[in-house]
Amino acid sequence: MAAAFRKAAKSRQREHRERSQPGFRKHLGLLEKKKDYKLRADDYRKKQEYLRALRKKALEKNPDEFYYKMTRVKLQDGVHVIKQTKEEVTPEQLKLMRTQDVKYIEMKRVAEAKKIERLKSELHLLDFQGKQQNKHVFFFDTKKQVEQFDVATHLQTAPELVDRVFNRPRIETLQKEKVKGVTHQTGLKRIAKERQKQYNCLTQRIEREKKLFVIAQKIQTRKDLLVRKESLRPFFFPFLSCKGLNSDWISALCKSTPVKMSAPQGQWFEPVSLTLDSVEMFLD
Structure with a gap:
């Protein structure tokens, strides 16, 4: 019965209020309360824990470990930058x-x-x-x-x-x-x-x-x-010297059918595919 009476009496008591910063200390700013200190302390401990985890990760890192992101990331001025891959055009x-x-x-x-x-x-x-x-x-x-x-x-x-x-x-x-x-x-x-x-x-x-x-x-x-x-269809021509080739010979060769010609000694020449680029090279 007495305990219940004490609880009821506390509910009628005046609310506890902490004093503010005294007048002669106002140049120091607001007076820090317990709740303000708790927020500041929790933030400090959180940052310290994060730094401790980073140090541990750096110490336990294996230098020979492979990550798939290494194939498309390079280090530039101490910062990891994604490589610009060249797109292939068909x-x-x-x-x-x-x-x-x-x-x-x-x-x-x-x-x-x-x-x-x-x-x-x-x-x-x-x-x-x-x-x-x-x-x-x-x-x-x-x-x-x-x-x-x-x-x-x-x-x-x-x-x-x-x-x-x-x-x-x-x-x-x-x-x-x-x-x-x-x-x-x-x-x-x-x-x-x-x-x-x-x-x-x-x-x-x-x-x-x-x-x-x-x-x-x-x-x-x-x-x-x-x-x-x-x-322009590819065809084969004998591996001859470029001297003596002219535009008429090339045009006649382009119209002919694919053939293989043998050397006088009975050895085959290496077959070469002739395209428009190679024709222009010979004409130059």
């Missing part, structure tokens, strides 16, 4: 990659051609460098008319506008209608600068389209040569 995969390369380059070339056409239509490029200039032929009856001929007078326009094939208004139109657009010098310079920038962009795109066309042709040629190498 002839079928090589053909597919080259076909995809040709299609991709052709797609980019067509895209460049469409951008070039759009820029030309925006810039009204009728006298752009690289494009054949149009010819305007005037017919006259007498030689005197040819000598007195003036292009601006004949076209009824200002002499400054003769070269503007894409936009050449007449003098009557200029007198009746007001000039639309920028008239001050700063705006004209800005427009001329933007126009020149577009011309430069167009020139670069034309050059890029030409280069892409050449690259596509080269890749297609390599692909055709690869197919030709595989279609």
Whole structure:
């Protein structure tokens, strides 16, 4: 009965609280409690146990022991790095990659051609460098008319506008209608600068389209040569000196049937397989 009374009395007691850091020791930080010390001590013991296990593992390690990971890992600057294995490409995969390369380059070339056409239509490029200039032929009856001929007078326009094939208004139109657009010098310079920038962009795109066309042709040629190498059947030819061989002899030999020829002494020559690479070597 007394024990039960003591337990009931403890439940009504004031909660025990630890004091905080005194005012004259506040510069040292918070006062560490028992629970704080326990967390710090457990963490320290855990780290020490981990280090002890590592030391034991290093001491008990067998230097002659083999791990399968050793075949694909190397030590570089004290750090284990996975080796980069070179992927083997089969002839079928090589053909597919080259076909995809040709299609991709052709797609980019067509895209460049469409951008070039759009820029030309925006810039009204009728006298752009690289494009054949149009010819305007005037017919006259007498030689005197040819000598007195003036292009601006004949076209009824200002002499400054003769070269503007894409936009050449007449003098009557200029007198009746007001000039639309920028008239001050700063705006004209800005427009001329933007126009020149577009011309430069167009020139670069034309050059890029030409280069892409050449690259596509080269890749297609390599692909055709690869197919030709595989279609060329191997055959045997006598082990002779390379002197005296020409392209006609090689082509005739390529069309002939596989044969074995014997030496004058009755000994057989070593049979050699002839492919396109060896033919090119002889022709060089």
